[in-house]
Amino acid sequence: MSTTDPKPRAPHAEEMAQRTLRRRTWRAYGLHTLMVLLSFTMVLPFLWMFLTSLKPLAEVGLPDWMPSRFIWSNYVQVFEVIPFARFYWNSIFVASWVTFLQVFTSALAAFSFSRLQWPGRDKVFFLYLGTMMLPGIIMMVPNYQIMIHLGLVDTMPGLIIPASFSAFGTFLLRQFMLTIPSSLDEAAEIDGASKWRVFWDIILPLARPGLITLTIFTFISNYNSMFWPLVMMRSVEKYTLPVGLLFFDSTRGQSTHLLMAAVTMSVLPMIVLFVLLQKYLVKGIQMGGVKG
Amino acid sequence: MRRLFFTILAILTAASIFTLWINPEVHSPYPIVYWVTDPNPARDEQIALFHQWLEDNDYPRMTLRLDTANHRIEKKIIQGVSGVAGDVMDVPSGGGMRYFRSIGLLRDITEPALQMGFDPSQTFSSMLPEITYQGRQYMFPCNVYTHLVWVNLDSIEEAGLPPPPLQWDLDTFEEYGKRYVAAVNPPDRRQTRFFINTLQTPQLRRSLGLDTFNETLTACILDDPRNVKILERIRKWREVDRILPTAEDEASFATEAGYEGPVMQLFNAGNYAMFLMGRYALIQLREFGNLNLSVSHPPHGGYPNVTAGTRSAGIYTASEHPELAYYFLKFLASEEYNMQIVRDGDALPPNPAFTRTEAFLRPPDYPNEWGLHERFSEAVRDLGIGHSYSPYVLFAQVMRNINNTEAGFTARVFTAEEAARITAERINREIQRTLREHPEMREDYERRLAIQAKIDERRAAGLPVPLEWIENPFYQRYYANMGWLEQ
Numbered sequence: 001m002s003t004t005d006p007k008p009r010a011p012h013a014e015e016m017a018q019r020t021l022r023r024r025t026w027r028a029y030g031l032h033t034l035m036v037l038l039s040f041t042m043v044l045p046f047l048w049m050f051l052t053s054l055k056p057l058a059e060v061g062l063p064d065w066m067p068s069r070f071i072w073s074n075y076v077q078v079f080e081v082i083p084f085a086r087f088y089w090n091s092i093f094v095a096s097w098v099t100f101l102q103v104f105t106s107a108l109a110a111f112s113f114s115r116l117q118w119p120g121r122d123k124v125f126f127l128y129l130g131t132m133m134l135p136g137i138i139m140m141v142p143n144y145q146i147m148i149h150l151g152l153v154d155t156m157p158g159l160i161i162p163a164s165f166s167a168f169g170t171f172l173l174r175q176f177m178l179t180i181p182s183s184l185d186e187a188a189e190i191d192g193a194s195k196w197r198v199f200w201d202i203i204l205p206l207a208r209p210g211l212i213t214l215t216i217f218t219f220i221s222n223y224n225s226m227f228w229p230l231v232m233m234r235s236v237e238k239y240t241l242p243v244g245l246l247f248f249d250s251t252r253g254q255s256t257h258l259l260m261a262a263v264t265m266s267v268l269p270m271i272v273l274f275v276l277l278q279k280y281l282v283k284g285i286q287m288g289g290v291k292g
Numbered sequence: 293m294r295r296l297f298f299t300i301l302a303i304l305t306a307a308s309i310f311t312l313w314i315n316p317e318v319h320s321p322y323p324i325v326y327w328v329t330d331p332n333p334a335r336d337e338q339i340a341l342f343h344q345w346l347e348d349n350d351y352p353r354m355t356l357r358l359d360t361a362n363h364r365i366e367k368k369i370i371q372g373v374s375g376v377a378g379d380v381m382d383v384p385s386g387g388g389m390r391y392f393r394s395i396g397l398l399r400d401i402t403e404p405a406l407q408m409g410f411d412p413s414q415t416f417s418s419m420l421p422e423i424t425y426q427g428r429q430y431m432f433p434c435n436v437y438t439h440l441v442w443v444n445l446d447s448i449e450e451a452g453l454p455p456p457p458l459q460w461d462l463d464t465f466e467e468y469g470k471r472y473v474a475a476v477n478p479p480d481r482r483q484t485r486f487f488i489n490t491l492q493t494p495q496l497r498r499s500l501g502l503d504t505f506n507e508t509l510t511a512c513i514l515d516d517p518r519n520v521k522i523l524e525r526i527r528k529w530r531e532v533d534r535i536l537p538t539a540e541d542e543a544s545f546a547t548e549a550g551y552e553g554p555v556m557q558l559f560n561a562g563n564y565a566m567f568l569m570g571r572y573a574l575i576q577l578r579e580f581g582n583l584n585l586s587v588s589h590p591p592h593g594g595y596p597n598v599t600a601g602t603r604s605a606g607i608y609t610a611s612e613h614p615e616l617a618y619y620f621l622k623f624l625a626s627e628e629y630n631m632q633i634v635r636d637g638d639a640l641p642p643n644p645a646f647t648r649t650e651a652f653l654r655p656p657d658y659p660n661e662w663g664l665h666e667r668f669s670e671a672v673r674d675l676g677i678g679h680s681y682s683p684y685v686l687f688a689q690v691m692r693n694i695n696n697t698e699a700g701f702t703a704r705v706f707t708a709e710e711a712a713r714i715t716a717e718r719i720n721r722e723i724q725r726t727l728r729e730h731p732e733m734r735e736d737y738e739r740r741l742a743i744q745a746k747i748d749e750r751r752a753a754g755l756p757v758p759l760e761w762i763e764n765p766f767y768q769r770y771y772a773n774m775g776w777l778e779q
């Protein structure tokens with residue numbers, strides 16, 4: 001019986017290939033170990049926060065991270081000390097409205113700056129972008145004065161309306177819309193579609209990843225927003241979470257254990273949002289060159 | 293896309309209706325007066341007491357509501373300059389009062405205070421520089437405090453030491469501290485137990501007869517060998533004797549940095565045998581159970597004294613209801629409010645009369661505290677001196693400069709002599725800048741300079757000086773105690 005064995009490879013080449021494979025495997029192991037260790041440093045603050053939320057006050061801040069006993073009732077106490085559920089609702093309510101309005105207005109502006117031709121368009125766009133260069137604190141007094149004149153101080157619309165327009169959101173979506181081929185709008189227009197129809201039925205569906213990215217950014221930043229709600233709101237029942245959490249740090253001392261229990265509960269929506277939509281978040285960071 | 297858009301819109305509209313339902317607009321049959329203070333559970337009790345007090349005394353009715361903005365001075369400023377700040381504003385010190393007054397946010401309350409009974413005579417005499425400016429009153433205290441040394445007697449006993457004395461000089465303090473840390477820290481391990489958490493350099497300097505400003509408040513005089521001596525002593529206690537923690541020691545302890553940090557937890561755990569804080573420390577200490585406590589004064593260099601401070605309330609210039617807001621300041625001087633402070637342990641009541649009550653001296657629920665409360669009230673009454681505030685430089689700038697150069701000294705960027713000199717130079721430069729920007733202040737400044745020259749001349753000759761020449765509250769007391777005042 002004749003055999004037609006393939007030409008045997010040189011033992012040296014095979015050994016080289018195996019060595020390369022081994023090296024790559026070890027490198028991958030090393031890299032992953034390093035990444036796991038680095039990710040652990042990111043997890044540590046959350047772990048400290050969670051463990052502290054289960055400590056008695058007398059053990060807070062001590063070098064030992066583990067509580068001597070786990071006090072789950074701290075979580076119940078948070079609801080007894082402050083109107084936590086109300087603050088929670090207010091935060092989600094405001095962040096949801098702002099996100100909805102900001103994504104919509106940014107999409108409209110981005111469509112105009114990327115798909116429509118009108119005189120001075122790019123100049124207006126750069127002027128609009130210029131507002132991003134101003135530190136927020138500078139705009140605080142004028143914005144507050146406007147809110148007084150509009151009668152919106154200490155109201156939910158006072159938190160929602162000023163945050164409903166964003167140069168950053170417009171920039172992000174414009175960059176995204178610029179990647180959509182213009183032949184699509186031209187084809188639609190030849191078929192008789194109006195500009196509004198092109199925006200609504202062609203561009204918006206195609207810009208979905210950009211819209212989701214902006215949704216995440218906007219929701220997170222408004223959910224965590226501290227200073228504007230602090231300045232705007234006077235009635236305790238209208239406070240959002242970041243402002244309401246200040247109740248745990250007063251001249252009576254800091255109730256860090258309760259604060260950490262409250263913070264643990266308040267970061268949950270953010271963690272869920274991040275886990276579900278992280279690929280869009282990463283894409284957004286790559287696209288906009290921002291940290292979020 | 294369209295369906296998604298309208299679905300979200302419908303959900304948000306429904307959420308808005310729900311929000312409107314759970315947050316109805318505030319309606320009150322009485323005018324609403326806002327109190328800008330810190331978010332603090334005790335405030336609810338104080339508001340309830342206030343409303344009851346109005347009713348009991350047949351005073352005009354109003355609804356007092358909180359605006360919890362004390363954490364961020366920016367909020368007060370933004371609201372204040374926009375004309376819509378709260379009617380009553382908490383101000384943390386005489387320095388804050390001077391700042392708020394300078395930007396036009398605080399109302400002069402001198403006359404209503406006299407008419408309604410919340411003038412400076414209703415509080416500790418050391419509060420005068422804290423609540424008045426150039427003879428005019430702008431605030432009344434919500435509470436009064438001084439920082440004394442809280443002692444964990446169990447820790448001291450563990451080291452085989454007798455309880456510390458009420459007053460001690462720098463050498464006695466050092467000796468105690470060295471013996472304590474040697475007894476409780478195993479020699480072959482990193483030190484985790486310290487004698488005390490911190491000490492305040494301004495108070496130590498004053499105990500050597502040196503204040504931040506001269507007698508007429510026209511110049512910073514910290515470029516002085518006594519300041520150098522204190523800075524070097526503190527460094528020795530931190531780095532050589534190890535009776536105070538270094539910044540690294542503190543960082544290794546502290547995993548959070550809120551109001552005062554975890555000092556009381558470390559005190560309770562035995563890492564600090566003592567800590568420096570006001571009577572308000574009781575609010576948290578009481579949560580730790582019946583600790584074996586004592587209270588001593590901070591160490592002194594020959595002239596025992598304590599710095600007295602206050603969290604006070606003033607009336608906003610553009611308040612819509614100033615005549616009603618005055619009643620709140622009157623309430624701060626009342627028995628109802630003062631006894632609430634007594635019970636709560638939130639520093640000292642504004643009115644010293646209530647520090648002589650049984651409820652203050654011997655709170656029935658806390659027998660372990662008996663004998664401690666009067667140490668705070670007596671310290672403020674007998675040794676308490678307010679901060680010195682120069683009219684030519686903001687207190688915040690003074691403290692920032694002092695803290696920066698002291699940090700530079702700690703980090704070995706400066707020597708003690710350089711730190712003392714640079715502090716004085718920087719603060720005096722600020723004074724000159726103020727005079728350049730406000731030439732209208734120069735006349736008064738020149739008048740004070742002339743008086744200062746006369747004081748210096750008299751002191752050099754060993755002659756006494758008239759009290760009315762001295763504007764600095766520390767030197768008013770110091771000169772009196774040293775017998776340097778003209779009879």
